[in-house]
Amino acid sequence: MESSFEPKILAFCCRHCAYAAADLAGAMRLRYPPSIRIVEVPCSGRVEVVEMLHAFERGVDGLMVAG
């Protein structure tokens, strides 16, 4: 694997906790790589297996569900 490999990470974040935490991280000017993309969901329990599989099909290298 090339040393320049930067994995594309998708994060499904619950509006009420993890997304709020990401918001706070922004307000605190904390940095995270631009290859991390956040999708806000009303509840992490809303995330279906098929949505995670679709993300992988479309090329993400890793995925987190945070809530």
Next chain:
Amino acid sequence: MIVGEQKPLEEIMKLLGDAQKVLVAGCGTCVTVCFAGGEKEVGILASALRMRSKLEGHPMEVDEVTVQRQCEWEYIDPLKPRLKEYDVVLSLACGIGVQAMNERFPDVLTLPGLNTTFLGLPKEQGVWEERCQACGDCILGLTFGICPIARCSKQLLNGPCGGSQNGVCEVNPDIPCAWQLIWERAVQFGQVERLLEIQPPKDWSKSRDGGPRKIVREDLRLTHTE
């Protein structure tokens, strides 16, 4: 309901062979409620097939469809116009659905993605148990509502065998002894004397021993032959 289980992905890939364009067809009835072949499982399997075939270097085009009931012409007929686009249909219905597709659309090969397992019920979330063998001659009325054909490992008709220990079957301690359950029900209703009547050997001609079965209801048929 009919309970099924999805086949391993390896087996499904082998069945599909060199197919380039595949339609994964789910069923919205029994296999949906046992989480084996409904719309959700169709989506997951189709995605897995797309990724797996891509990784193996021969990407398949995989489309998805789910009909309300794959075992009735009325529900599968609307699929007809689009079927010629596909090399193969992978059905996630029970064996009846798979055969209905092959019978109705003989020009397209429909393959099974599930193993149809038994007639049963969800005992608790995520656990299904067999309850009926469709033997064609129901004896639940004699056995206090517990079927020894489906639930006794030896299908005994006149009480438990010597392998019944502490209420469980010798075949597997996870199997409650059906005859123990029947006895407890008889005691509950104060009718143990009913179990003294010896049941003769079962007439298996009404089950599979008589070959494939068929019911004809003349009162329901649309056309009558004289």
